[in-house]
Amino acid sequence: MASNPKTLFEKIWDAHVVQQGDGKPALVYVDLHLVHEVTSAQAFEGLRLSGRTVRRPDLTVATVDHNIPTVERLLIRDEISRKQVEALKRNCEEFGVPFYGIDSDRQGIVHVIGPELGYTLPGLVIACGDSHTSTHGAFGAFALGIGTSEVEHVLATQCLVQKKPKTMEVRVDGKLPRGVTAKDMILGIIGRIGVDGAVGHVIEYSGEAARSLSMEGRMTVCNMSIEAGARAGMVAPDETTFAYIRGRPFAPQGDDWEAALERWRSLPTDPDAAFDRTVVIEAAELEPYVTWGTNPGQVVPVSGRVPDPASVESPAEKAAAERALEYMGLEPDTPIQEISLDRVFIGSCTNARIEDLRAAAEIARGRRVHPGVQAMVVPGSSQVKLQAESEGLDRVFSEAGFEWRDSGCSMCLGMNPDVLQPGERCASTSNRNFEGRQGKGGRTHLVSPQMAAAAAIAGRFVDIREW
Amino acid sequence: MEPYSTHTGVVAPLPRVNVDTDQIIPKQFLKRIERTGFGGFAFFDWRYLPDGKPNPEFELNRPSYEGASILVARRNFGCGSSREHAVWALLEYGFSTIIAPSFADIFFNNCIQNGVLPVVLPEEQVEELLRKAEDRPGYRLSVNLRTQMLYDTNGFEVPFDIDPFVKERLLHGLDDIAFTLKQEDRITAFERERPRWLTPSDRT
Ligand code: SF4
Numbered sequence: 001m002a003s004n005p006k007t008l009f010e011k012i013w014d015a016h017v018v019q020q021g022d023g024k025p026a027l028v029y030v031d032l033h034l035v036h037e038v039t040s041a042q043a044f045e046g047l048r049l050s051g052r053t054v055r056r057p058d059l060t061v062a063t064v065d066h067n068i069p070t071v072e073r074l075l076i077r078d079e080i081s082r083k084q085v086e087a088l089k090r091n092c093e094e095f096g097v098p099f100y101g102i103d104s105d106r107q108g109i110v111h112v113i114g115p116e117l118g119y120t121l122p123g124l125v126i127a128c129g130d131s132h133t134s135t136h137g138a139f140g141a142f143a144l145g146i147g148t149s150e151v152e153h154v155l156a157t158q159c160l161v162q163k164k165p166k167t168m169e170v171r172v173d174g175k176l177p178r179g180v181t182a183k184d185m186i187l188g189i190i191g192r193i194g195v196d197g198a199v200g201h202v203i204e205y206s207g208e209a210a211r212s213l214s215m216e217g218r219m220t221v222c223n224m225s226i227e228a229g230a231r232a233g234m235v236a237p238d239e240t241t242f243a244y245i246r247g248r249p250f251a252p253q254g255d256d257w258e259a260a261l262e263r264w265r266s267l268p269t270d271p272d273a274a275f276d277r278t279v280v281i282e283a284a285e286l287e288p289y290v291t292w293g294t295n296p297g298q299v300v301p302v303s304g305r306v307p308d309p310a311s312v313e314s315p316a317e318k319a320a321a322e323r324a325l326e327y328m329g330l331e332p333d334t335p336i337q338e339i340s341l342d343r344v345f346i347g348s349c350t351n352a353r354i355e356d357l358r359a360a361a362e363i364a365r366g367r368r369v370h371p372g373v374q375a376m377v378v379p380g381s382s383q384v385k386l387q388a389e390s391e392g393l394d395r396v397f398s399e400a401g402f403e404w405r406d407s408g409c410s411m412c413l414g415m416n417p418d419v420l421q422p423g424e425r426c427a428s429t430s431n432r433n434f435e436g437r438q439g440k441g442g443r444t445h446l447v448s449p450q451m452a453a454a455a456a457i458a459g460r461f462v463d464i465r466e467w
Numbered sequence: 468m469e470p471y472s473t474h475t476g477v478v479a480p481l482p483r484v485n486v487d488t489d490q491i492i493p494k495q496f497l498k499r500i501e502r503t504g505f506g507g508f509a510f511f512d513w514r515y516l517p518d519g520k521p522n523p524e525f526e527l528n529r530p531s532y533e534g535a536s537i538l539v540a541r542r543n544f545g546c547g548s549s550r551e552h553a554v555w556a557l558l559e560y561g562f563s564t565i566i567a568p569s570f571a572d573i574f575f576n577n578c579i580q581n582g583v584l585p586v587v588l589p590e591e592q593v594e595e596l597l598r599k600a601e602d603r604p605g606y607r608l609s610v611n612l613r614t615q616m617l618y619d620t621n622g623f624e625v626p627f628d629i630d631p632f633v634k635e636r637l638l639h640g641l642d643d644i645a646f647t648l649k650q651e652d653r654i655t656a657f658e659r660e661r662p663r664w665l666t667p668s669d670r671t
Contacts, residue, residue, distance in 0.1 A: 018650065018653050018654055018657045019650050019653050023631065023632070024632050025632055027647060027650060027653075027654075029654070029657055029658075029661075031661075031665055032667070038497050038498075038550075039549065039550065039551070041500035041501075042500065042501065042502045042551075045500070045501075045502075050644070052644070055654075058666055058667070058668075059666065059667070061667075066497075067498065078498075080498040080499070081498055083498070083500065084498050084499075084500055087500045118667075119667055121665075124665070129549060129551075130548075130549055131547065131548050131549040131573060145549040145573055146549060146573065146576070147549055147550075147551035147554075147573060147576060147577035147580060148502075148551040148552075148577075149551060149577065149580035149581070149643075150576065150580065152644065153643050153644050153647065156644050156647075156648070157644060157647045157648060157654065158654065158658075159647055159650075159654060161643055161647065163630070163632075165572075195485055195543060195546060196485070196542060196543035196546065196569060196571070199543070199569060199571065199572060200572060226547075229543065229546060229571055229572070231572050249669055249670060250667040250668070250669060250670065251670070252664040253670050256662075256663070256664035257664075259662060259664060260662075260664050263662075295485050295487070295546075316482070316483075316484050316541050316542070317484065319482075319483075320483065320484050320485065323483075413489075413494050414494060415494050415495070415497065415498065422517075432487075432489070432547060432548075434487045434489040434490065434547060435489070435490060435512065436489065436490075436493055436512045437489050437494075440493070440512055
């Protein structure tokens with residue numbers, strides 16, 4: 001028994017506190033700072049105005065993802081988008097920050113390239129001006145989203161001023177049933193604890209079902225921790241983690257690798273460590289899910305129906321449910337599988353890694369997209385795209401009638417030209433179904449890649465377990 | 468950043484839960500590389516009809532809330548995206564104070580960074596303020612950050628909690644970076660202890 005048992009999060013936190021005064025937030029060291037074009041321009045400008053520099057460009061890495069077109073990508077027709085992309089390139093040159101530009105084969109969604117290039121490692125503190133930075137927690141890192149002022153702070157000092165968050169264990173016991181994916185696991189969790197269920201907490205996912213996920217699956221789960229309001233999500237590092245990292249371009253090698261492994265093996269939560277809260281979920285109770293409303297907690301099993309706001313007790317929640325149904329153009333009690341679709345989007349930092357594309361391609365193979373549906377597949381990075389093409393997945397998708405695009409955030413938030421038209425209904429593998437997220441008036445239903453591919457083919461939601 | 472100590476202003480009610488930052492400032496306005504120019508786009512999709520006219524149904528568009536500087540909303544305000552543009556937009560729209568039963572973490576931090584005071588009050592008190600603001604056009608509330616009190620001229624008076632460090636920062640309009648840079652020696656000492664393999668280098 002450890003004399004002072006600690007959780008994974010506490011071990012990382014304690015190892016990164018540079019300074020802490022009584023009752024004050026800590027000054028926490030940041031090992032890796034990821035930067036993209038949307039939340040960084042004002043931060044670099046702040047440095048310039050105050051005559052400051054980037055303290056550790058060697059611990060900083062930047063790419064462009066949000067604004068990038070997914071066809072003819074070198075041609076950003078939107079002038080303001082182009083300016084933003086160019087501003088990042090200029091800022092990186094000026095401040096000496098490594099930069100993967102639009103023409104780099106290492107470009108991609110910032111949360112996809114960090115892991116795949118071997119920047120993301122266990123035990124690190126990782127910060128990025130993006131809420132889905134929680135993704136990197138899948139490696140047993142403390143990875144948190146920050147605002148632009150904090151981005152400037154990290155650039156200038158390589159530290160963050162942080163109040164220590166509370167800890168929360170989400171234990172998923174047993175085995176996931178067939179057809180139930182990592183995406184369904186996290187949708188099921190958010191459906192249970194709510195979109196503010198983990199505010200102020202760092203979640204550690206434990207239990208057999210969480211631990212048996214692949215790295216891609218763990219990233220999907222940690223990615224959406226922010227949709228439950230969590231400060232971060234984490235999974236303890238293990239052999240699965242080490243096998244994924246080994247040999248990646250920026251991963252430690254040789255003696256460094258051995259030193260790293262030794263450190264990483266000491267990270268998992270001690271058996272007798274205490275969490276501030278624990279939530280236990282039986283994997284057997286999870287199903288494939290579909291969101292029906294305008295936040296990721298408004299979710300039902302694919303076998304279910306659109307809920308009736310009349311059955312909601314709290315007046316505030318009832319009003320929210322009524323608003324959501326009106327926005328979504330749905331009637332209470334409609335079976336989910338009778339909802340038909342106009343668009344399907346397979347992409348985003350939640351579900352556009354190679355494993356996601358393989359799973360979706362398996363469903364699409366030898367079938368045809370429904371004539372009423374426009375479906376697109378957007379790889380999470382240029383590396384994912386190349387890998388998928390080397391496996392012939394692009395042909396599988398194209399032959400089935402899916403559009404095969406270049407990598408980027410794309411219709412996850414539609415800052416580039418990929419947007420829903422008002423009233424269009426979309427099955428999406430992304431992470432947010434907020435009003436207007438994918439385009440003003442667009443209606444988003446969040447699902448797994450398998451469910452999205454099947455929906456594209458059927459033209460409506462179908463239960464992947466019966467596929 | 469402007470210091471915050473006391474403030475009196477008109478209260479605008481936004482009786483909705485889980486107001487996300489995508490609503491506060493939609494993505495099409497995140498392309499600007501400046502910190503300003505967002506106020507006109509705050510709540511854009513709620514605030515304007517498709518033809519560009521103000522949406523009369525949207526709470527903040529009612530004439531009685533014109534010039535409001537205190538926003539009252541329901542649970543989990545500012546959830547979703549980390550975009551600080553949401554706070555820039557609210558600030559430029561005129562809000563210096565936001566009252567809700569709870570805030571999303573990143574949004575809360577972003578408020579502090581910009582001198583906007585986020586006040587957490589119990590649900591019942593928030594509901595009471597929402598009612599007052601809806602029933603009495605032009606309803607005004609006063610905030611005293613020093614004494615941590617909210618009050619009006621009709622006997623409403625409630626204390627609120629705030630982290631002492633956050634309070635100090637707001638009262639003095641402190642810049643975190645200047646403060647942290649004073650710890651230069653400690654940061655350098657910390658960096659000396661970091662193993663070499665923690666600094667990425669391309670091995671391909
Ligand atoms: S894919 Fe979507 S959620 Fe992920 S970083 Fe891009 S915009 Fe954000």
